[in-house]
Amino acid sequence: MSSCQIVNTLGDTGSILSMNHQYRDVADLLIPGRVPPISKAAVVVHNGEIEWAGVQSSIPIKHKGLDFIHVPVLMPGLWDCHVHYFGSPPNDSGGGYEQILGPIALFGARTVRDLERTLLASFTSVRELGGYGGEIAAGVEEGNFIGPHIYSSIAPLSITAGHGDIHRLPLRTVLDGCAHGLPFAVSDGVPECIKTVRQIIRRGAKIIKVCVSGGVVSVLDDPEDAEFSPEELKAIVEEAGRSKRALNAGVKTIEHGSYLDEECIALMKKKNAILVPTASIIEGGWASRDYFPPETYKKFHQIYSSWKGAYSLAIASGVKIALGTDQANSQEGTFNSHGSNGKEIYFAVQAGMSPLAAIEACTATAPETLGEHIAPKSGQILEGYDADLIALSQNPLNDVSVLSDPDNVTHVWKMGNCSNRLSCCGRVLLFGFLLSVIKTRVQKVPR
Numbered sequence: 001m002s003s004c005q006i007v008n009t010l011g012d013t014g015s016i017l018s019m020n021h022q023y024r025d026v027a028d029l030l031i032p033g034r035v036p037p038i039s040k041a042a043v044v045v046h047n048g049e050i051e052w053a054g055v056q057s058s059i060p061i062k063h064k065g066l067d068f069i070h071v072p073v074l075m076p077g078l079w080d081c082h083v084h085y086f087g088s089p090p091n092d093s094g095g096g097y098e099q100i101l102g103p104i105a106l107f108g109a110r111t112v113r114d115l116e117r118t119l120l121a122s123f124t125s126v127r128e129l130g131g132y133g134g135e136i137a138a139g140v141e142e143g144n145f146i147g148p149h150i151y152s153s154i155a156p157l158s159i160t161a162g163h164g165d166i167h168r169l170p171l172r173t174v175l176d177g178c179a180h181g182l183p184f185a186v187s188d189g190v191p192e193c194i195k196t197v198r199q200i201i202r203r204g205a206k207i208i209k210v211c212v213s214g215g216v217v218s219v220l221d222d223p224e225d226a227e228f229s230p231e232e233l234k235a236i237v238e239e240a241g242r243s244k245r246a247l248n249a250g251v252k253t254i255e256h257g258s259y260l261d262e263e264c265i266a267l268m269k270k271k272n273a274i275l276v277p278t279a280s281i282i283e284g285g286w287a288s289r290d291y292f293p294p295e296t297y298k299k300f301h302q303i304y305s306s307w308k309g310a311y312s313l314a315i316a317s318g319v320k321i322a323l324g325t326d327q328a329n330s331q332e333g334t335f336n337s338h339g340s341n342g343k344e345i346y347f348a349v350q351a352g353m354s355p356l357a358a359i360e361a362c363t364a365t366a367p368e369t370l371g372e373h374i375a376p377k378s379g380q381i382l383e384g385y386d387a388d389l390i391a392l393s394q395n396p397l398n399d400v401s402v403l404s405d406p407d408n409v410t411h412v413w414k415m416g417n418c419s420n421r422l423s424c425c426g427r428v429l430l431f432g433f434l435l436s437v438i439k440t441r442v443q444k445v446p447r
């Protein structure tokens, strides 16, 4: 993809289309991710990296002649630390995983659109904890379609009858699916667990996900069930660590955290573990009774108050938190449809985080969930970091729900390349030309 850039005219500093490989953004407000916001800021981007960032008045002379793009608010591209790209069909009832059996090419095709939705919703990186995204990520890297950076676990490990088994189907069907591309890995016993970790790494996994307890959408288990034995878990962790996959590389994340109590939280702080609370799936699922079969909704109801208390306790206790949604639905308009990832920040603020802390959990902290060996220099606007940036028409520190609506996202840059609603250089050029001539107030280009 070329490094075309597009502009808006919300500011009074003019609008210039840049076709250079080096350019600068000027912003009324820069939210760098971890350090305090900066007013009247500028960022210089060169070959996909941030070359300089600071207040406009201190921009080095050598950068002053560069073409610039003015935006009201500039932030790092957001991260979703818990998604699934299953390419689920339109009639997905959310009642189990049967819907992801079928022609893998079709699920992959649906996933292409989901990846685009994710990126255009301002999420430039995702951590996929099971799904087809990891295996079609090469298509994004090759430029065949647009999408975020994908760090995938490919297939979560589960015991037979565990959260990652498909309980309504014959076991032989499930195991055959696992052996032929299904994004699940049913394994029992230490030797099988070790071999499965190696097989998943062979399929491109950057991290290893283990279903250590029962789940909500799986039919026969209970969220309070302990699934893998301590011996199996130890073997998985050690094997993952041998290839620097997250677990043994000093990183441990806990997804959902529905039953965290003070003892768990103390241990998480001691181990520097990260909580990914996935409010979107739990708040959204709890509010969507009709979406689920009654037995599945009953589980949502059971965990809801416990999870809510655990999330608030984690925030108050200062446990490290990274945000992830658990979004998995290819159908538009459902509570967990791809592209509505930004509401996780709203839920974080509702749970007790400040807007700045919630943004940090969705930017600067997020790469830490991958471990130091895999984490990219991303999630912060600092020199030497990847130029994954977003621009907004409104200030999310005044109202974080701004980030819930992709219509407020005027620009998305991934490695310095603008991905807006357009990825075609010619169309961007035309738009830029019109802007420079008629100086109209345009925030977004229609599809």
Ligand SMILES: [Zn+2]
Pocket: 082, 083, 084, 129, 326
């Ligand atoms: Zn999940």
